[in-house]
Amino acid sequence: MKEELSIDIIGLAGACSYALDCIEAELVNIKNKHGKRVAYISICMAEYWKIQGDELQDLAMCALLHDNALTQYISEELKKDSVIHCKKDLSEKKTNLHCIYGEKNITKIPFKTDVSNVILYHHEHADGTGPFQKKWNEIPLFARIIHLADTIDIIGNNTGSGNNSWNFICQYLLKNRDGLFDSECVNAFFHAFTHSESFICLSDNSFEMKLWEIIPRQKRVFDWKTCKNVADFFAKIVDYKSSFTSRHSIGVAEKAAFFAQYIGYDSINVQKIYLAGALHDIGKMAVGNEILEKPDKLTDDEFSKMKNHAGYTYLILSEVNDFEEIRDWAAFHHEKLNGKGYPFGKTAAELNEPERIMACIDIYQALTEDRPYKKGLSHEKTCEMLDDMAQKGFVDSDISKKIRECFGGIY
Known part of the structure; x- marks a missing residue:
């Protein structure tokens, strides 16, 4: 595919950071927008070194995605532990594991500058007592900046806002200068935030507007391979949320x-629908695993909470500039032609072909994939169920028929 897709990649990273924040809020009680606050603190500190242009963009991207492997870490390393143990491990042990996973994941993102080891070492201490025992002069500057910004935001989350919080932060930084943090980064923080009023924007959310003023939301053009890598990066974060749907988004x-190509879509729209598929369940990051992984029938209240995920997908992806088409394709996968779907109760007249495709493909994938509590259905049985749904006015009958043809010789 030679045609290229234009994406607000920094906005997409910001949207993803919101989804990651939902996990951190669930496990370690960090309030939402943690990733964006870390990014804001980081880019404010960067002015101390006169970091600009592509470097500043990449610092912001790393800060937004510094915890990109959180769901993977929880899934692979802590799935047998209780939430209490998860909290303990996240704060005291094994932080190197989510750094290792995160560093590997981030290679799929098309940075403009070299950000090697930034995610890997973002929990290192200046005195060499961190997870990898690297001293400050062995740690990339961006990693040192993000480490301080991350820590300060967590402290601010725990101590509240106002002068008391500011005084505590100042004392903490001075006490841990040349221990947890190198002197340069401490100086950079105090250069950026000279008094409590300059720091207060982090608690009233006005920082977000300032963040996007400093970091312009410039769209970037990606070829198909890069677009797929970006999509897979975000899909992996979503799919690790629950072992029950470990490859669903992908x-x-x-x-x-594949289906879009089969029915004649051009390469740009194939890329768009791939990206929509990868992101369609990003809203599930805001739904607890006790609901996502319940093998029994959900109660009415639980099902209501589960249905919210499509609305969250719409909300999260609305943060990305010029992304409305892909957002709608992703978020409307539970809408029904008879108007009884969710999140918005769209009718047939309001649902275009890609949105109808996403609804059918989501059902097809869910029914055919293996899950811990069930074996996936055959292609034939799944198509019979899709046809039945089409007869009831839930999904598009033409698309259902074409799915039977498209995947008949494969699955």
């Missing part, structure tokens, strides 16, 4: 793109 993305 599966939807792959099948939606």
Whole structure:
């Protein structure tokens, strides 16, 4: 595919950071917008070194995604532990594991500058007592900046706002200068934030507007390979949320793109539908695993909470500039032609073909994939169920028929 897709990649990273914040809020009680606050503190500190242009953009991207492997870490390393143990491990042990995973994941993101080891070492201490025992002069500057910004935001979250919080932060930084943090980064923080009033914007959310003023939301053009890598990066974060759907987003993305090609979509729209498939369940990051992983029938209240995920997908992806089309394709995958779907109760007249495709492909993928509590259905059985849904006015009958043809010789 030679055609290229233009994406607000920094906005997409910001949207993803919101989804990651939902996990941190669930596990360690860090309030939302943690990733964006870390990014804001980081880019304010960067002025001390006169960091500008592409470097500043990449610092912001790393800060927004510094905890990108959180769901993977929880899934692979802590799945047998209780939430209490998760909290303890996240704060005291094994932080190197989510750094290792995160560093590997981030290679899929097209940075403009070298950000090697930034995610890997963002929990290192200046005196060499961190997870990898690297001293400050062995740690990339961006990692040192993000480490301080991350720590300060967590402290601010725990101590509240106002002069008392500011005084505590100042004392903490001075006490841990040349221990947890190198002197340069401490100086950079006090250069950026000279008094409590300059720091107060982090608690009243006005910082977000300032963040995007400093970091312009410039769209970047990506070829198909890069677009796929970006989509897979975000899909992996979503799919690790629950072992019950460990490859669902990737599966939807792959099948939606394959089907779109089958019915004659051009390469740009194939890329768009792949990206929509990868992101369609990003809203599930805001839904607790006790609901996502319940093998029994959900109660009415639980099902109501589960249905919220499509609305969260819409909300999260609304943060990305010029992303409305992909957002709608992603978020409307539970809408029904008879108007009884969710999150908005769209009718047939309001649902275009890509949105109808996403609804059918999501069902097809969910029914055919294996889950811990069930074996996936055959292609034939799944198509019979899709046809039945079409007869009831839930999904598009033409698309259902074409899915039978498209995947008949494969699955």
